[in-house]
Amino acid sequence: MVSNGAYVLKEWVVQSHIKLERNPNYWDNDDTIIDTVYYYPIEDQSTELKRYRAGEIDRTEEVPSQQIKWIRKNLADELQISPYLGSYYFGFNLTRPPFKDNLKLRRALSMAINREIITDKVIARGEKPLYSWVPPGISGYKAARFDYADWSQKKRVEEARRLYKEAGYSLSNPLTVEIRYNTSENHKKLAIAIAAMWKQTLGVKTRLVNEEWKVFLENRKQKQVTQVFRAGWIGDYNDPYNFMEILHSKHGLN
Template sequence: MRRAIHALVASVVLVLGATQAMAVELAAEQVLRKGNGAEPQTLDPHKAEGVPSSNILRDLYEGLTGEAPNGDIVPGAAESWTISEDGTVYTFRLREAARWSNGDPVTAQDFVFGLRRSADPMTASKYAQILAPIENAERVVAGKLPVEELAVRALDDLTVEIRLKAPTPYFLGLLNHSSTYPVHRPSIEEHGDKFSRPGNLVGNGAYVLSEWVVQSHIVLERNPQYWDDDNTTINTVYYYATEDQSSELKRYRAGELDYTYDVPVSQVAWIRENLGDELQVSTYLGVYYFGFNVTKPPFKDNVKLRRALSMAIDRQVICDKIVKLGEQPAYGFVPPGITGYESQVADYADLDREARFAEARRLYREAGYSEDNPLQVEIRYNTHENHKKVSLAVAAMWRAVLGVDYTLINEEWKVFLQTRKLKQDTEVFRAGWIGDYNDPYTFLELLHSKHGINDSGYNNPEYDALLAEIAVQTDMARRAKLMEQAERMLLADQPIMPIYYYVEKGLVKPYVDGFVSNIMDHHYTKHWRILAH
């Protein structure tokens, strides 16, 4: 029996929302000002990476599926879909009212073009690997098949068919990731790589790009062509580059921001005491870690050194004394709490502090280092007060426990990403990974040898083979066991050093209505409104 998903529930929610809106007084000026962390490197949905870009792209574009404020998957540009009995063929029916911001209709061909462009090796998308569930995607991404062989087709102007190589339980969630967004082909043909700039960008989301002042702000204006514009309230949204958390807090207190990207860890106590009702902290599907560049010395072919450094970290101290907002120490890579999956931990997780440090010193010596011959290492992090504090803490622990000599290197976000990609100059780098969809595979696939964001350069054929088996496994219990095996393998090889599991944290003004915490930390401006204040 074919399963159909319709927009009935979403429609009811919108109607209820509209009714409730009548009961409150809205601000005359519907303008939202958001802190957004680092300056985005691009707003091309198929080339962007990082949370700051993703936050903006969710306003500018819409995938086949969308998300409710609580993170539930709901219809997006597609009003409904059916899934074949064997779980491998998805057929999406687009909304007849869907329009690009220039008034052109959104068609099935636009989604086919977008998915092909995302998979095309000429696009050089760092996220192309995320499309792997689609039949032929991996060979297209590798340049072994033409993009026309990607198993995506338009059955008519409003119907998109996607064939998978095997049932994929998280596929609907994947379809609201920017790598699957449609793009406006005439704009790309006219403007080339400049199609994502103000005045050129044509999107299908609730907002359009109005202004971009580098290292200052990005302005989006409400898109009157959006199919659900009647239920959108905020007219203008400012995304501010806020890499300095102390400055961001000052701007928030001065009324220049309604929402912060982060909070400075040095002022958490003050924030709790004075702004407690505005501080939002909740579970978040993400892990903070450091990567080792395993493609060159000193970390290439030196598992003992990597394990020694990981064992020398007191994660509880970092959580309690540095970040201080309820983060949990991470001895594994996949955050806990994903239904049907038991997150794995390193084999030394249960050792007490002194036993762990003693083992770290033993491994450090066996790796060829000592007090007389200390490891000399560079630790890179991107501009961010909290990243600096954590990096300093990690470096200090390495020195105290093992006698490591270190150099800290701070780089602006775009430079930092480029340095990590090139790998020649990195030794240790801070990183974080936020799940692209609610499934362990979104973490495990990051370390596939061909993944565009595998900045450690980890390359283990056995690990890749496990991922390949997981990708086509239809027995969910068996799939979970394979993923647990893959995580254990990853932790034994230690190309990355998990530090803590994230929490979603930020400040939200009381007059911002519609904010709902969710495990993905995905927030769409179209769900919010500004109350009179």
């Protein structure tokens, strides 16, 4: 692997670690203060936190949302939460029923999700409810918002139930659907919350399917068994196009 950064790749052992060593040819090598860096792939955030507390790792990328209150109380000086230019969302497979050519059903499910409850109660790590595809924070750009962004949740629920009925579903004929997510206790917690909201608001029956990352991506790509899937995008650069291009039909990540 050829690179021109402060470090070069020395080892990559799958499911074990990635080892980097400082690059003597880096333009600012004299100011590099760490000689060796190890990255450890850890899917379980609780395990990651335990290894951090045990001194086995120096920095975590993510913390378990169910322990955020304890972390704020006991590790407040070590917790750093900063703005992150990204969107976390759930997508529909539009190539097959029940979501193909069924805008009313898709819109009903979207409106039935209480984003404020998710950000304030379910994860509560500082995330903000999002009512646009492009997240706020991009210089000189004001994102287009959903038409129901400023409605009360009560009004959204009423409209969601109306659309759900017009889409052909009811309490006596509920939608049965699967939500797929890649292995992560935080992803699982969000999927459970959304399934509960769909059940309470519309009577939807939801089955959660947890898959290893590569299997999850392949199933999403094949578009055969996947119905609803969790996804996200973090901006690579400060421009709305970085998010908008994903929605293009021929984009590699659509």
